[in-house]
Amino acid sequence: MKQILVALFAGALFGAGLAFSGMADPARVQGFLDLFGRWDPTLAFVMGGAMIPMAIAWIIQRRLDKPFADAHFSLPGTTLIDRKLTIGAVLFGTGWGISGLCPGPGLADLAINPLPALAFVGALLAGMIAHRVTS
Amino acid sequence: MLGAFPHAMPLEGLIGGLMIGVAAAVMLLGLGRIAGVSGLAARATGIADSGAPRGIAIAFVIGLPLGAFIIAQIAGGIETRFPPSVIPLVIGGLLVGYGTRLGSGCTSGHGVCGMSRLSPRSLIATAIFMASGFVTVALMRAGGLL
Numbered sequence: 001m002k003q004i005l006v007a008l009f010a011g012a013l014f015g016a017g018l019a020f021s022g023m024a025d026p027a028r029v030q031g032f033l034d035l036f037g038r039w040d041p042t043l044a045f046v047m048g049g050a051m052i053p054m055a056i057a058w059i060i061q062r063r064l065d066k067p068f069a070d071a072h073f074s075l076p077g078t079t080l081i082d083r084k085l086t087i088g089a090v091l092f093g094t095g096w097g098i099s100g101l102c103p104g105p106g107l108a109d110l111a112i113n114p115l116p117a118l119a120f121v122g123a124l125l126a127g128m129i130a131h132r133v134t135s
Numbered sequence: 136m137l138g139a140f141p142h143a144m145p146l147e148g149l150i151g152g153l154m155i156g157v158a159a160a161v162m163l164l165g166l167g168r169i170a171g172v173s174g175l176a177a178r179a180t181g182i183a184d185s186g187a188p189r190g191i192a193i194a195f196v197i198g199l200p201l202g203a204f205i206i207a208q209i210a211g212g213i214e215t216r217f218p219p220s221v222i223p224l225v226i227g228g229l230l231v232g233y234g235t236r237l238g239s240g241c242t243s244g245h246g247v248c249g250m251s252r253l254s255p256r257s258l259i260a261t262a263i264f265m266a267s268g269f270v271t272v273a274l275m276r277a278g279g280l281l
Contacts, residue, residue: 003188003190003191004190004191004194005194006161006162006165006166007162007166007187007190007191007192007194007195007198008194008195008197008198008201009161009198010158010159010161010162010165010166010170010195010198011158011194011196011197011199011201011202012198012199012201012202012205013154013157013158013161013198014154014159014170014172014195014198014199014202014243015198015199015201015202015203016151016154016202016203016205016206017151017152017153017154017155017156017158018151018155018199018202018203019202019203019206019207019210020147020150020151020154020206020210021144021147021148021151021152021155022144022151023148023151024203024213024215025213025214025215025216026215026216026217026218027216027217028144028214028216030272030281031142033269033271033272034272034273034276034281035269035272036273036276037272037276037281038142039140040140040142040143041140041143041145042143042145042147042148043148044148045143045144045145045146045148045149045152046149046151046152046155047246047247047250048152049148049149049150049151049152049153049156050152050153050155050159050247050251051152051156051251052153052156053153053157053159053160054156054159054163054247054248054251055251056160057156057159057160057163057164057251058163058252060164061163061164064164066167067163067164067165067166067167068164068165069165070165070166070167070168072167073167073168074167074168074187075167075168075169076169076239076254078239078256079254079255079256080256081255081256081259084237084238084239085238085239085256085259085260086238086259086260086263087234087237087238088235088236088237088238088239088260089234089238089245089259089260089261089263089264089267090234090263090267091230091231091233091234091237091238091267092230092234092235092238092264092267093234093264093265093266093267093268094230094234094267094268094271095227095228095229095230095231095232095234096227096231096242096264096267096268096271097227097267097268097269097270097271097272097275098223098226098227098275099218099223099226099227099228099231100217100218100227101224101227101228102172102173102231102235102241102242102243103172103173103176103231103232103235103242103243104172104199104241104243106228106231107172107176107196107199107200108199108202108203109200109203109215110200111200111201111203111204111207112200112204112207112215113215113217116215116217116218116221116224117215119224119225120224120225121228122225123224123225123226123227123228123229123232124176124228124229125176125180125182125232126228126229126232127228127229127230127231127232127233127234128173128176128177128180128182128183128233128235128236129182129232130229130232130233131232131233131236131237132182132183132236135237
């Protein structure tokens, strides 16, 4: 139960940060990617802001035997840089540019602008299912 | 400082970014997990068989719109300018969904969590999806789609 509440809190704070930072606005995200148009640097500030607590968190993590509310760390150990990673990133970046959305803002926007957010999230899940059935 | 970009929101971006970073730090130090939204969404919906326990994934995914809703209530509304047609939302969603599963992460997992860990895999993934996004939007602009 404690773990569920920690995850709910983290998700809510993450969603609040997306909304507060302007990243829930697809046009603003697309504006960051629009180097030859009306470029909007806001996303770089969001990324920079998010790096600060996380850089500290990784330093703390190295000194811990286990996390505060769970039995052990479950972190990705893959270091492989392969075709899956690169092609996946190319496809993701293309969809991100076309829509101005990635999974976090898409889900957060379900509470703010439900109909278009649902169109995106529905397609997002369909794309995930397509990957599952073809791999 | 940003006089050349009057529409930018550097302060809101920085504060919102700090909130996102603290949220990801809570996942890392509290539950020992990466706050990767694509992976957690796939797990919450049952599309992925492995990863975080489903309860944790579902709670985090429900939290996202909940937190955005709270901010929208406090702020008296949040601007969300979506593409005018459903077509870019559906094509974009399909590519983002397929691509994040193939590439094992998105802006949160590779971008926020992986880059701050200095994971070479995440640094490369982030550089590629950023470049891919820049090229896509440049092509859309060149093609008169923006």
